[in-house]
Amino acid sequence: MRPIARGRRRVPAIHGFRETEKSRWSEASRTILQRVQAAAFSPGQALLSPVHVLDLEAQGYIKPHVDSIKFCGATIAGLSLLSPSIMRLVHTQEPGEWLELLLEPGSLYILRDSARYDFTHEILRDEESFFGERQIPRGRRISVICRSLPEGMGPGEPGQPPLAC
DSSP: OOOOOOSOOSSOSEEEEEEEEEOOOOHHHHHHHHHHHHHHSOTTOOBOSSEEEEEEEEEEEEEEEOOOTTTOOSEEEEEEESSOEEEEEEESSOTTOEEEEEEOTTOEEEEETHHHHSEEEEEOOGGGOEETTEEOOOOOEEEEEEEBOOTTOOTTSTTOOOOOO
16 A cells, blocks of 8 residues: 555544555445445435545554545545444534444444534544443454545536546
């Protein structure tokens, strides 16, 4: 995987990772990505291309953040692979409102609208990775992420990315 650059981040949200963006997929992978698209996005909703692939090492983690509106729109859909992990969502204005999701390998999470904009999301470190009282050992995790276009961007416009998935 090659790293992708999106400008400087003040404080990195992701630790212990590699990432890339991928446009070309095998026929079998395209079929899976089409299922993700059908489940997560409205018909005709414009998607970013290429698809984002995040490879998080066993000791890696993702700090709480809300994805920038510069890079994605109202829907983010991630296919979790290889290892179970815990995703925590915390309301940005009401920190007492939170939930944790157990992301098993092969699971799909979808953050849209309020879940996308009003909650931070994070992937817990291995030592913090509990679901209820049950420890969830984390190994290497890969996520394949499809995102809608940011507000005001459309496919086919000069300088705009093509449709994805």
